[in-house]
Amino acid sequence: MEALELLVRNTSEVLTLEGTHRERAEDALTPRPGACVGVRDGVIAFVGPEAQLPAGAVGAGTTVLDAQGGFVGPGFVDPHTHLVFAGERSAEFDLRNQGATYLEIAKAGGGIVGTVRATRAASEDELIQLALPRLRRLLSHGVTVAEVKSGYGLDVENELKMLRVVRRLGALTPVELVPTLLCAHAVPEEYKGRREDYVRLCIDEILPAVAREGLARFCDVFVEDSAFTVDEGRRILTAARALGLVPRLHADQLTALGASELAAELGAATADHLEQVTDAGLRALAAANVTAVLVPTSTLFLRMRPYAPGRRIRDAGLNIALGSNVNPGSAMSENVALVLGLACLENGLSAAEAYWAATRGAALSLGLQRQGRLAVGDPGDLVSFSCASYRHLPYHLGIGHARTVVKAGRVVARQELDSCG
Structure with a gap:
């Protein structure tokens, strides 16, 4: 066997996640007790007992990573972020803690439109410098792939600017970025009272410009009382799909308006949030095989139930994915460990279901067939944790245990962490 570039050994177990979301989650994680993992040419070349490594697998150029008895799994995939923005909204956070609601703040001229003003005023270089620390914090938790939305530009020039920033960021960070157009995030201030004109701008100008430059893989719409109607969402996403962009929706977050049913009707990749989803909405999503993306940090941050x-x-x-939703208004946190804990404590998932949702389930929600898994031939994206079991991650609430993060076979982040039980 040709020598490996990287060998990860001395594990408690390796979770390869070769199952499906339709089986028992503990089985879908497909644990390999005591296995080691070998990477060559950036992809997984071996998973199994170290005693079964072929002759020549470890050579002079092989980097050997000691997992110190911790478990190893695929890199986390964050399927829902708003990482690119300028400004901050701590004053709104304070108002909410004094009783103001998200919708009240939005209707008073705050919320998303405040971030739009700051983001429009920032240059591409400034947005990159603001986003890089957020990406580094995600990486420190073990995130190797992240979806990133636009949505704070809300005109042709600034939506393109945001997506160009996402493309440039992809060359500056080890985290693989998946771009999403979210021009239908809010109606901008200059279109107040002219909703139809802004919908037409999205359909006639922003979408074609993004498609021409190949700047996005998905198109998302925020269907909500303070944002866009079901009919407006249908029109925008139908136009996006005709241009080759895959539909996604912010659905049933604050009110149940039928966004889940719309996601099913359009064959969307995901319906995200779903705090207010109805039984009819769930039946429709299941029948259409739409992935549910849960973002529990937002529910906590907004103090909602x-x-x-x-x-x-x-x-x-349904397949379930878990996202950080890191953004300045409703989830100012890159803490993936907190997401896992809240998914168990508040969304009612088991530890295995939460781990699936943050890895393989999230990868599938982005149409990534080989990420979030550690089978031979998959990308060499993995994390060595300081704990012996994935069950410790949501239990040790809000504490990151990613000791070493590997992207395409290369160590890209490392922390000195004591082993934990």
């Missing part, structure tokens, strides 16, 4: 009904969603047969 209920959390998305993860147990009902799982029992309905």
Whole structure:
């Protein structure tokens, strides 16, 4: 055997995640007790007992990574972020803690439009310098792939600017970035009272410009009382799909308006949030095989109830993904460990279901067939944790245990962490 570039050994177990979301989650993680992992040419070349390594697998140029008895799994995939923005909204956070609601703040001229003003005023270089620390914090938790939305430009020039920033960031960070157009995030201030004109701008100008430059893989719409109607979402996403962009929706977050049913109707890749999803919405999503993306940090941050009904969603047969939703207004946190804990405590998922949702489930939601998994031939994106079991991650609430993060076979982040039980 040709020598490996990287060998990860001395593990408690390796989770390869070669199962499906339709089986028991503990089985879908497909654990390999005591296995080692070998990477060559950036992809997984071996998973199994170290005693079964072929002759010549470890050579003079092989980097040997000691997992110190911790478990190893695929890199986390964050399927829902708003990483690129300028400004901050701590004053709104303070108002919410004094009783103001998200919708009240938005209707008073705050919320998304405040971030739009700051983001429009920032240059591409400034946005990159603001986003890089956020990406580094995600990477420190073990995130190797992240979706990134636009949505704070809300005109042709600035939506293109944001997506160009995402493309440039992809060359500056080890984290693989998946771009999403979210021009239908809010109606900008200059279109107040002219909603139809802004919808036409999205359809006639922003979407074609993004498609011409190949700047996005997905198109998302925020269907909500303070944002866009079901009919407006249908028109925008139908136009996006005709241009080759895959539909996604912010659905049923604050009110149940039928966004889940729209996601099913359009064959969307995902319906995200779902705090207010109805039984009819769940049936429609399941029938259309739409992935449910849960973002529990937002529910916590906004001090709202209920959390998305993860147990009902799982029992309905949907694939589930977990996202950080890092953004300045409703989830100012890159703490993936907190996401996992809240998914168990508040969304009702088991530790295995939460781990699936943050890895393989999230990768599938982005149409990535080989990420979030550690089978031979998959990308060499993996994390060595300081704990012996994935069950410790949501239990040790909000504490990151990613000791070493590997992207395409290369160590890209490392932390000195003591082993934990």
